[in-house]
Amino acid sequence: MDLHLDRITLVYPDGASTLTAVDDVSLTVPAGTTTALVGPSGSGKSSLLAVAGGLTRPTSGTVTIGTGPDAPVLSPTTSVAEATRVRRDHVGIVFQQPQLLASLTAVEQIELLAHLRGRRPSSLRERALELLDAVGLADQAHRRPAALSGGQRQRVAIARALATRPDVLLVDEPTSALDHGRGLAVVELVTSLARECGAATVLVTHDESTLGPVDAVVRLVDGRLVADGAADAPLAAGAPVAG
Structure with a gap:
């Protein structure tokens, strides 16, 4: 399903x-x-991501996932319960800090989220192992966060966000604690998984040197989308990545 942010x-x-x-x-x-x-600190990137994921209600405008009369919509009048339902059923979120539970192994992190979202126990382990394999961590399935590197913890968080096959994937600053090489690898992973899973994906980042793999780039300045190099020119949709 496409993700639509309207005004x-x-x-x-x-x-x-x-x-x-x-x-x-x-x-x-x-x-x-x-x-x-992308955009400078304080430009509103994370605020927009929070609205897209139903974590914050917009003052005005709507977020729609998919099309048609039954498409989930988030608006200024959406109740907390409804926003929670939309987020649970349709959205996967990867926060800037992986927020893994110290006492759980990598595979258990994914199983727990899927269980909380109502997935059948019989399918949890198989799905969790598939996702860890997809993010290149099949051999780390039974390690706890303290035994994983920063990049590995971020990959577990990405796998966890995909546990329920979300229609929308929102990723907030996944490369902030990584060097360029590892950061680029995470962005490549996110874009690859988005294609495979069919998820409409928004990735917030400060590191524009890692954006080669993405499909489009939009820039936010003072809360408004702008064309690259023109802070006063509004941009209504994603601009394809050059070259």
């Missing part, structure tokens, strides 16, 4: 005034593709 605005209280974190952003991410969201 998303997010305004926060800021003392006696307000702060506009996201300003009238529209963006479509086709199923099976990866769009990178």
Whole structure:
């Protein structure tokens, strides 16, 4: 299913005034593709990702997953319960910090999330092992986070986010703690898995040197999408990666 963000605005209280974190952003991410969201610190990237994933309600605008009358929609009036349901059934999220449970092995991390989202116990182990193999960690399945490198922990988090076959995959700064080589490998992995799983994927990153594998790049400045090199020119959709 495609991900559609339609005129998303997010305004926060800021003392006696307000702060506009996201300003009238529209963006479509086709199923099976990866769009990178780049921009300076404080530009609203993570705020937009939170709205797309149902973690934060927009002040105005809508998030729609797929098309048709039954397509899930997130809006300013969406209840917490409904947002939770949409996130549970349709969205996988990889946070900047992997947030793995110290007491669980890599395979158990994935099994637990799938179990919490209602998957049958008989299928959990097989699916978890398949995902670990897909992210190149089949031989690390029974290791706990303390025995894994930073890049390996991030790969476990990506596998965990895909445990329920989400329609949308949101990845927040996956390369922030990695060197260039490992960061590029993670971006390549995300884009490859998005294609294989058919997930509409948004990847927030500060490291533009790793964006070769993605399908499109959009830039956010002061909460607005802009064309590369023109901070005052609005950009309504993803721009294909050059060359």
